[in-house]
Amino acid sequence: MSANFTGSASPRMGATLLLAWVVAVILWWGFAFVPVPPGVDSWLAVAQAACFGSRPGGMPALHGWMMLTLAPLLMLACLWAVFRDDLRSALPYVARTPLPRLIATLLVLTFAAEVGLAGQRLRTAGRVESFSFEPAAREPLPEGYPRTSREVPAFALVDQRGSAFTQADLPGEPIVMSFVFAHCQTVCPILVRTLKKARVSLGQDGTRMALVTLDPWRDTPAALPGLATTFEVPDGARLLSGAPDDVCRLLDTLGVARTRDLQSGDVNHAPIVMVLDRAGRIAYTFNNPPAEWIVEAVRRCRRPV
Secondary structure, eight states, X not given: OOOOTTSSOOHHHHHHHHHHHHHHHHHHHHHHHSOOOSSTTOHHHHXXXXXXXXXXXXXXXXXXXXXXXXXHHHHHHHHHHHHHHHHHHHHHHHHHOHHHHHHHHHHHXXXXXXXXXXXXXXXHHHHHTTSOSSOOOSSOOOTTOOOOOBOOOOOEEEOTTSOEEEGGGOSSSOEEEEEEOTTOSSHHHHHHHHHHHHHHHHOSSSOEEEEEESOXXXXXGGGHHHHHHHHTOOTTOEEEBOOHHHHHHHHHHHTOOEEEOTTTOOEEEXXXXXXXXXXXXXXXXXXXXXXXXXXXXXXXHHSOO
Protein backbone atom coordinates (compact mmCIF):
# COMPACT_ATOMS: atom_id res chain seq x y z
CA MET A 1 0.00 0.00 0.00
CA SER A 2 1.65 3.27 -1.07
CA ALA A 3 1.48 6.45 0.95
CA ASN A 4 -0.74 8.63 -1.22
CA PHE A 5 -1.61 12.15 -0.12
CA THR A 6 -4.82 12.15 -2.15
CA GLY A 7 -6.15 8.93 -0.67
CA SER A 8 -6.66 7.37 -4.13
CA ALA A 9 -4.74 7.03 -7.36
CA SER A 10 -4.53 10.27 -9.33
CA PRO A 11 -3.36 9.75 -12.94
CA ARG A 12 -2.85 13.49 -13.42
CA MET A 13 -0.71 13.73 -10.29
CA GLY A 14 1.30 10.69 -11.38
CA ALA A 15 1.82 12.12 -14.87
CA THR A 16 2.93 15.46 -13.44
CA LEU A 17 5.43 13.77 -11.14
CA LEU A 18 6.74 11.53 -13.91
CA LEU A 19 7.20 14.41 -16.34
CA ALA A 20 8.84 16.51 -13.63
CA TRP A 21 11.27 13.65 -13.01
CA VAL A 22 12.15 13.49 -16.72
CA VAL A 23 12.74 17.26 -16.76
CA ALA A 24 15.01 16.94 -13.72
CA VAL A 25 17.03 14.19 -15.42
CA ILE A 26 17.40 16.31 -18.57
CA LEU A 27 18.61 19.30 -16.55
CA TRP A 28 20.99 17.11 -14.52
CA TRP A 29 22.59 15.59 -17.60
CA GLY A 30 22.60 18.95 -19.35
CA PHE A 31 24.50 20.49 -16.44
CA ALA A 32 27.06 17.68 -16.65
CA PHE A 33 27.72 17.99 -20.39
CA VAL A 34 26.99 21.60 -21.32
CA PRO A 35 30.08 22.92 -23.15
CA VAL A 36 32.37 24.94 -20.94
CA PRO A 37 33.21 28.42 -22.26
CA PRO A 38 36.85 28.92 -23.19
CA GLY A 39 38.99 29.43 -20.12
CA VAL A 40 39.88 26.67 -17.68
CA ASP A 41 38.90 28.72 -14.62
CA SER A 42 35.23 29.31 -15.53
CA TRP A 43 32.67 28.69 -12.76
CA LEU A 44 30.98 26.06 -14.90
CA ALA A 45 34.18 24.07 -15.30
CA VAL A 46 34.75 24.25 -11.53
CA ALA A 47 31.16 23.15 -10.84
CA GLN A 48 31.36 20.24 -13.26
CA ALA A 49 34.66 19.15 -11.75
CA ALA A 50 33.21 19.33 -8.23
CA CYS A 51 29.99 17.44 -9.02
CA PHE A 52 31.18 14.93 -11.61
CA GLY A 53 34.97 14.99 -11.48
CA SER A 54 34.89 16.21 -15.10
CA ARG A 55 38.29 16.34 -16.73
CA PRO A 56 39.36 18.59 -19.62
CA GLY A 57 37.22 17.58 -22.58
CA GLY A 58 34.15 16.90 -20.45
CA MET A 59 34.53 13.23 -19.54
CA PRO A 60 33.18 12.57 -16.00
CA ALA A 61 35.14 10.48 -13.55
CA LEU A 62 33.76 7.17 -12.26
CA HIS A 63 31.96 8.84 -9.37
CA GLY A 64 30.54 11.36 -11.85
CA TRP A 65 28.89 8.58 -13.84
CA MET A 66 27.49 7.21 -10.59
CA MET A 67 26.03 10.62 -9.81
CA LEU A 68 24.51 10.86 -13.28
CA THR A 69 22.81 7.47 -13.01
CA LEU A 70 22.19 6.80 -9.31
CA ALA A 71 20.83 10.25 -8.41
CA PRO A 72 17.91 10.06 -10.90
CA LEU A 73 17.23 6.44 -9.93
CA LEU A 74 17.19 7.33 -6.23
CA MET A 75 14.80 10.20 -6.94
CA LEU A 76 12.51 7.88 -8.91
CA ALA A 77 12.63 5.29 -6.12
CA CYS A 78 11.56 7.90 -3.58
CA LEU A 79 8.68 9.01 -5.78
CA TRP A 80 7.64 5.39 -6.25
CA ALA A 81 7.68 4.75 -2.52
CA VAL A 82 5.37 7.70 -1.82
CA PHE A 83 3.24 7.92 -4.98
CA ARG A 84 3.22 4.34 -6.25
CA ASP A 85 -0.47 4.20 -7.18
CA ASP A 86 -0.33 7.59 -8.88
CA LEU A 87 2.70 6.59 -10.94
CA ARG A 88 1.13 3.25 -11.89
CA SER A 89 -1.87 5.07 -13.32
CA ALA A 90 0.25 7.74 -15.01
CA LEU A 91 1.44 5.82 -18.06
CA PRO A 92 -2.05 4.85 -19.31
CA TYR A 93 -3.18 8.42 -18.66
CA VAL A 94 -0.25 9.88 -20.65
CA ALA A 95 -0.79 7.37 -23.47
CA ARG A 96 -4.44 8.32 -24.01
CA THR A 97 -4.32 12.08 -23.26
CA PRO A 98 -3.02 14.25 -26.14
CA LEU A 99 -1.27 17.07 -24.26
CA PRO A 100 0.64 14.92 -21.73
CA ARG A 101 1.50 12.51 -24.56
CA LEU A 102 2.93 15.37 -26.64
CA ILE A 103 4.91 16.73 -23.68
CA ALA A 104 6.27 13.27 -22.88
CA THR A 105 7.30 12.72 -26.51
CA LEU A 106 9.13 16.06 -26.66
CA LEU A 107 10.92 15.37 -23.39
CA VAL A 108 12.01 11.91 -24.50
CA LEU A 109 13.31 13.32 -27.81
CA THR A 110 15.12 16.08 -25.93
CA PHE A 111 16.79 13.58 -23.64
CA ALA A 112 17.76 11.38 -26.61
CA ALA A 113 19.35 14.37 -28.34
CA GLU A 114 21.14 15.27 -25.13
CA VAL A 115 22.55 11.75 -24.82
CA GLY A 116 23.73 11.96 -28.43
CA LEU A 117 25.52 15.25 -27.78
CA ALA A 118 27.06 13.81 -24.63
CA GLY A 119 28.31 10.83 -26.62
CA GLN A 120 29.86 13.11 -29.22
CA ARG A 121 31.58 15.14 -26.52
CA LEU A 122 32.89 12.01 -24.83
CA ARG A 123 34.26 10.68 -28.11
CA THR A 124 36.15 13.96 -28.56
CA ALA A 125 37.39 13.77 -24.98
CA GLY A 126 38.50 10.19 -25.56
CA ARG A 127 40.60 11.23 -28.53
CA VAL A 128 42.14 14.02 -26.50
CA GLU A 129 42.87 11.75 -23.54
CA SER A 130 44.60 9.23 -25.80
CA PHE A 131 47.72 11.28 -25.18
CA SER A 132 49.04 12.62 -21.91
CA PHE A 133 47.53 15.99 -20.98
CA GLU A 134 50.65 16.97 -19.13
CA PRO A 135 53.45 15.43 -21.19
CA ALA A 136 56.49 14.62 -19.11
CA ALA A 137 60.06 14.48 -20.32
CA ARG A 138 60.62 10.80 -19.62
CA GLU A 139 63.83 11.05 -21.65
CA PRO A 140 65.74 13.91 -23.28
CA LEU A 141 65.15 14.82 -26.89
CA PRO A 142 67.14 12.14 -28.74
CA GLU A 143 70.25 13.35 -30.49
CA GLY A 144 69.07 11.58 -33.63
CA TYR A 145 65.61 13.13 -33.65
CA PRO A 146 64.89 14.03 -37.29
CA ARG A 147 65.83 17.60 -38.19
CA THR A 148 64.57 19.14 -41.39
CA SER A 149 65.10 22.34 -43.37
CA ARG A 150 61.61 22.84 -44.75
CA GLU A 151 60.88 26.23 -46.20
CA VAL A 152 57.76 28.02 -44.99
CA PRO A 153 55.61 29.16 -47.93
CA ALA A 154 54.76 32.79 -48.49
CA PHE A 155 51.94 34.02 -46.26
CA ALA A 156 50.52 37.26 -44.91
CA LEU A 157 48.64 37.20 -41.60
CA VAL A 158 47.82 39.65 -38.80
CA ASP A 159 48.60 39.42 -35.09
CA GLN A 160 46.56 40.44 -32.01
CA ARG A 161 47.95 43.99 -32.16
CA GLY A 162 46.89 44.46 -35.78
CA SER A 163 50.48 44.19 -37.04
CA ALA A 164 51.27 42.28 -40.22
CA PHE A 165 53.25 39.05 -39.95
CA THR A 166 54.70 37.40 -43.07
CA GLN A 167 57.39 34.91 -44.01
CA ALA A 168 59.82 37.84 -44.15
CA ASP A 169 59.50 38.08 -40.33
CA LEU A 170 60.67 34.50 -39.76
CA PRO A 171 64.48 34.81 -40.05
CA GLY A 172 66.30 35.89 -36.92
CA GLU A 173 65.99 34.08 -33.62
CA PRO A 174 64.29 30.64 -33.53
CA ILE A 175 60.49 30.61 -33.49
CA VAL A 176 58.24 28.17 -31.66
CA MET A 177 55.10 27.82 -33.80
CA SER A 178 51.90 26.03 -32.84
CA PHE A 179 48.23 25.94 -33.79
CA VAL A 180 45.20 26.65 -31.58
CA PHE A 181 41.69 28.13 -31.68
CA ALA A 182 39.61 30.08 -29.17
CA HIS A 183 36.67 27.71 -28.71
CA CYS A 184 38.92 24.70 -28.05
CA GLN A 185 38.14 23.17 -24.64
CA THR A 186 40.46 20.18 -24.80
CA VAL A 187 43.84 20.25 -26.52
CA CYS A 188 44.57 23.97 -26.80
CA PRO A 189 44.59 25.09 -23.13
CA ILE A 190 46.98 22.26 -22.27
CA LEU A 191 49.16 22.97 -25.29
CA VAL A 192 49.43 26.65 -24.37
CA ARG A 193 50.44 25.71 -20.82
CA THR A 194 53.23 23.54 -22.24
CA LEU A 195 54.40 26.41 -24.44
CA LYS A 196 54.35 28.81 -21.49
CA LYS A 197 56.41 26.35 -19.45
CA ALA A 198 58.95 26.16 -22.27
CA ARG A 199 59.03 29.95 -22.50
CA VAL A 200 59.80 30.22 -18.77
CA SER A 201 62.64 27.72 -19.11
CA LEU A 202 64.11 29.61 -22.06
CA GLY A 203 63.91 32.91 -20.22
CA GLN A 204 64.30 36.27 -21.89
CA ASP A 205 66.70 35.04 -24.54
CA GLY A 206 64.98 36.30 -27.66
CA THR A 207 62.99 33.16 -28.42
CA ARG A 208 59.88 34.04 -30.37
CA MET A 209 56.52 32.30 -30.39
CA ALA A 210 53.75 32.28 -33.01
CA LEU A 211 50.31 30.71 -32.58
CA VAL A 212 48.25 30.33 -35.76
CA THR A 213 44.50 29.94 -35.44
CA LEU A 214 42.85 26.78 -36.74
CA ASP A 215 39.48 28.55 -36.85
CA PRO A 216 39.87 31.77 -38.89
CA TRP A 217 36.09 31.95 -39.40
CA ARG A 218 35.57 32.79 -35.72
CA ASP A 219 39.10 33.80 -34.66
CA THR A 220 39.15 36.88 -36.83
CA PRO A 221 41.91 39.48 -36.39
CA ALA A 222 39.48 41.55 -34.30
CA ALA A 223 38.94 38.59 -31.94
CA LEU A 224 42.63 37.88 -31.35
CA PRO A 225 43.05 40.17 -28.30
CA GLY A 226 40.30 38.19 -26.55
CA LEU A 227 42.02 34.92 -27.43
CA ALA A 228 45.27 36.25 -25.98
CA THR A 229 43.47 37.02 -22.73
CA THR A 230 41.65 33.68 -22.64
CA PHE A 231 44.81 31.61 -23.00
CA GLU A 232 47.07 34.07 -21.13
CA VAL A 233 49.67 33.68 -23.83
CA PRO A 234 53.25 34.62 -22.99
CA ASP A 235 54.40 38.18 -23.51
CA GLY A 236 55.66 38.70 -27.01
CA ALA A 237 53.82 35.74 -28.52
CA ARG A 238 52.15 36.50 -31.86
CA LEU A 239 48.60 35.22 -32.32
CA LEU A 240 47.98 35.03 -36.04
CA SER A 241 44.83 35.07 -38.15
CA GLY A 242 43.62 36.49 -41.43
CA ALA A 243 41.29 35.66 -44.27
CA PRO A 244 40.12 32.02 -43.94
CA ASP A 245 41.54 31.09 -47.36
CA ASP A 246 44.94 32.53 -46.44
CA VAL A 247 45.08 30.78 -43.08
CA CYS A 248 43.93 27.44 -44.50
CA ARG A 249 46.45 27.66 -47.32
CA LEU A 250 49.27 28.11 -44.80
CA LEU A 251 48.01 25.26 -42.60
CA ASP A 252 47.72 22.95 -45.59
CA THR A 253 51.21 23.68 -46.89
CA LEU A 254 52.64 23.18 -43.41
CA GLY A 255 50.89 19.80 -43.23
CA VAL A 256 48.76 20.61 -40.17
CA ALA A 257 46.13 17.86 -40.15
CA ARG A 258 42.71 18.85 -38.88
CA THR A 259 39.01 18.25 -39.40
CA ARG A 260 36.30 20.85 -38.89
CA ASP A 261 32.76 20.11 -37.75
CA LEU A 262 30.66 22.26 -40.07
CA GLN A 263 27.75 22.35 -37.61
CA SER A 264 29.59 23.32 -34.41
CA GLY A 265 32.63 24.93 -36.04
CA ASP A 266 34.98 23.04 -33.71
CA VAL A 267 38.25 21.68 -35.04
CA ASN A 268 39.72 18.28 -34.17
CA HIS A 269 43.49 18.49 -34.29
CA ALA A 270 46.69 17.15 -32.79
CA PRO A 271 48.88 19.31 -30.52
CA ILE A 272 51.49 20.10 -33.15
CA VAL A 273 54.53 22.22 -32.28
CA MET A 274 57.12 23.32 -34.84
CA VAL A 275 60.47 24.91 -34.06
CA LEU A 276 61.87 27.14 -36.79
CA ASP A 277 65.61 27.83 -37.01
CA ARG A 278 67.30 31.21 -37.43
CA ALA A 279 66.80 31.07 -41.18
CA GLY A 280 63.04 30.71 -40.74
CA ARG A 281 63.00 27.06 -41.84
CA ILE A 282 61.12 24.29 -40.03
CA ALA A 283 63.77 22.37 -38.12
CA TYR A 284 61.65 20.21 -35.80
CA THR A 285 58.04 19.05 -35.78
CA PHE A 286 56.55 17.50 -32.63
CA ASN A 287 53.21 15.99 -31.67
CA ASN A 288 52.37 16.82 -28.04
CA PRO A 289 55.97 17.36 -26.94
CA PRO A 290 57.02 18.00 -23.34
CA ALA A 291 58.27 21.50 -22.64
CA GLU A 292 61.79 20.17 -22.21
CA TRP A 293 61.87 18.93 -25.82
CA ILE A 294 60.80 22.34 -27.11
CA VAL A 295 63.52 24.03 -25.06
CA GLU A 296 66.20 21.64 -26.31
CA ALA A 297 65.05 22.02 -29.94
CA VAL A 298 65.35 25.80 -29.66
CA ARG A 299 68.85 25.49 -28.20
CA ARG A 300 69.92 23.17 -31.01
CA CYS A 301 68.61 25.68 -33.56
CA ARG A 302 71.01 28.24 -32.09
CA ARG A 303 74.07 26.06 -32.59
CA PRO A 304 76.12 26.52 -35.75
CA VAL A 305 75.12 23.91 -38.33
